[in-house]
Amino acid sequence: DIQMTQSPSTLSASLGDTVTITCRASQDIDVWVAWYQQKPGKAPKLLIYRASRLETGVPSRFSGSGSGTRFILTINSLQPDDFATYYCQQYNNYLALTFGEGTKVEI
Amino acid sequence: EVQLAESGGGLVRPGGSLRLSCVTSGLNFSNTEMNWVRQAPGKGLEWVSSISESGQKKYYATSMGGRFAISRDNAKNSVYLQMNSLRVEDTAVYFCATFGRLEYFQSWGQGTLVIVSS
Numbered sequence: 001d002i003q004m005t006q007s008p009s010t011l012s013a014s015l016g017d018t019v020t021i022t023c024r025a026s027q028d029i030d031v032w033v034a035w036y037q038q039k040p041g042k043a044p045k046l047l048i049y050r051a052s053r054l055e056t057g058v059p060s061r062f063s064g065s066g067s068g069t070r071f072i073l074t075i076n077s078l079q080p081d082d083f084a085t086y087y088c089q090q091y092n093n094y095l096a097l098t099f100g101e102g103t104k105v106e107i
Numbered sequence: 108e109v110q111l112a113e114s115g116g117g118l119v120r121p122g123g124s125l126r127l128s129c130v131t132s133g134l135n136f137s138n139t140e141m142n143w144v145r146q147a148p149g150k151g152l153e154w155v156s157s158i159s160e161s162g163q164k165k166y167y168a169t170s171m172g173g174r175f176a177i178s179r180d181n182a183k184n185s186v187y188l189q190m191n192s193l194r195v196e197d198t199a200v201y202f203c204a205t206f207g208r209l210e211y212f213q214s215w216g217q218g219t220l221v222i223v224s225s
Binding site for chain 1: 151152153154157166168169202207208209210211212213215216217218
């Protein structure tokens with residue numbers, strides 16, 4: 001299976017900061033990466049797909065970039081609602097979809 | 108609005124079985140691939156299984172070890188997960204989810220908790 005390695009595992013930030021979360025794939029996965037936000041006790045929410053495409057209704061302060069094996073989720077001007085855990089997911093290999101371990105963004 | 112609602116979770120002994128259900132609304136269910144994703148307490152997300160629109164194609168994570176079976180009833184807008192030979196490590200919240208245009212998860216249910224314990 002393709003391994004997705006996220007860093008950092010925890011990120012401390014303040015309101016208004018710009019934060020970046022990195023996801024590295026164990027092999028080339030082109031642009032087939034999605035990013036999700038999850039709050040405690042809730043289902044994940046799709047933010048980004050195809051590495052950089054913003055899901056409808058997601059604020060434009062979220063952006064994604066990367067291709068191949070390195071992908072980045074950027075959150076500009078961090079808002080109170082953004083404190084959550086973020087996951088990347090690869091879908092290059094349909095028969096073995098895998099997620100990163102998660103990055104918790106905390107105050 | 109797309110809505111997914113899981114049910115069927117609960118406490119089960121190791122070696123036991125459980126059948127999860129997910130009823131949907133607000134989508135063209137018979138043209139939608141469906142999935143199960145799980146999350147152990149305090150852990151990350153793990154894809155479990157997918158089923159094609161017709162139900163003819165089924166896919167499973169290798170770590171499930173052939174113990175789980177996904178199915179669907181398009182007349183009832185529902186997808187199911189039959190879980191057999193349950194292990195303590197199967198303890199998790201189980202989410203049903205739809206794919207987007209490709210194999211990323213676009214819509215999610217609220218999840219149902221399965222606890223495997225003696």
